[in-house]
Amino acid sequence: MDFTFDARTEELRAALLSFMDEHVHPAERVADEQRAAQASPWASPPVVEELKAEARRRGLWNLFLPGSEHGAGLTNLQYAPLAEIMGRSPQLAPTATNCAAPDTGNMEVLTQFGDERQRKQWLEPLLAGEIxxxxxxxxxxxxxxxxxxxxxxxxxxxxxxxxxxxxxxxxxxxxxxxxxxxxxxxxxxxxxxxxxxxxxxxxxxxxxxxxxxxxxxxxxxxxxxxxxxxxxxxxxxxxxxxxxxGEEGGGFAIAQARLGPGRIHHCMRLIGMAERAIELMCRRAVSRDAFGKSLAQQGVVQNWIADARVAVEQLRLLVLKTAWMMDTVGNRGAHTEIQAIKIATPRTVVGILDRAIQLYGAGGVSQDHPLAELYAAARTLMIADGPDEVHQRSLARREIKKYL
CATH class of the missing domain: 2.40.110.10 (Butyryl-CoA Dehydrogenase, subunit A, domain 2)
Structure with a gap:
């Protein structure tokens, strides 16, 4: 397994990082202000449509759809580091690039199982970001x-x-x-x-x-x-x-085909959320003093940051291995790895975000920082796409079966 980013991935990473720094992160507060001022809280703020237009102009559109003429034609391994970058701003970046759930999974279903009429009527406008x-x-x-x-x-x-x-x-x-x-x-x-x-x-x-x-x-x-x-x-x-x-009786199989890529996409973005939490922890630690020295000099804070870095590096390797296996042996062949990252990633990122919130004190649970909302999203993913316990049960059965 070689997880070195190829030239295409490096090119897209550079373009996406630039897009995030120049447009997405500055738009986060703007989007909140626009949403508060508009009549419907559910409609996209105008800045979101501006981000979508800019993403399309930069070629950062439908990156999630592997091996398809409709998307960027990326493998899962190529898409993984891009989804991680988007995870740093999960409220805006996935939507801006037309890589947001549940549309991604629905587009995959229509691509794989929809007939020509269904793809024409629903897939095409979804791919265009029109609906x-x-x-x-x-x-x-x-x-x-x-x-x-x-x-x-x-x-x-x-x-x-x-x-x-x-x-x-x-x-x-x-x-x-x-x-x-x-x-x-x-x-x-x-x-x-x-x-x-x-x-x-x-x-x-x-x-x-x-x-x-x-x-x-x-x-x-x-x-x-x-x-x-x-x-x-x-x-x-x-x-x-x-x-x-598809056919009558095929719904369960379609659901499983849909949820496999969805689970790894969530885990990729979760790593980006964890990276942002580490960045916020470090910025807070060097800017605040308590009991006569900076938070960065407090041993417990140093432990939190070190443990978070180790955990993220471990998770990233497991997610990249899973993406590589999905590309080489298919989703079914990577079943164990998909379940492993679905179990490990949300719970680990929840722990990192919990420490970041603790470091920020009252600010950590407030609307002034993204940590509380990121925590809610990460904690929910211990339930969404199948609760952890279901994946643990299935994975354990597969391991035990080897010895029967």
């Missing part, structure tokens, strides 16, 4: 950590499917530009194979019977930059049969 989308799988009334539990019903009625169910924490659904949901539900709830009961279907947001009942908060944050999270009710919403993605 947003949402992925509706999680439900409030069942343990969604086991996706076979979902109860949303997709029933065929002639040339239409009728969708009935309730979803929540549907990321991106509050954004006014969100035009399409990819909905996971059961087309055959009595199928003997519980993993062949589910299907995925495209449901336009303006379909009669689709109601967004409320915005969901995450640790008190409404997560405006990702289009919020919504509770959505589907009350006998009807769509054409042609809106089915």
């Amino acid at each position: 947003r989308s949402a992925f509706a799988m999680t439900e409030p009334d069942v343990a969604s950590s086991d996706a076979t539990n979902i109860t949303t019903h997709i029933e065929r009625d002639g040339d239409e499917y009728v969708i009935t169910g309730r979803k929540w924490y549907i990321s991106g659904a509050m954004h006014p530009d969100c035009r399409i949901f990819i909905v996971m539900g059961k087309t055959d709830p009595d199928a003997a194979d519980v993993r062949r009961q589910q299907s995925m279907i495209l449901v336009p947001r303006d379909t009669p019977g689709v109601t967004i009942t409320r915005a969901m908060r995450v640790f008190g944050y409404e997560d405006h930059y990702h289009g919020g999270h919504a509770e959505v009710v589907f009350d006998r919403a009807r769509v054409p049969v042609s809106n089915l993605i």
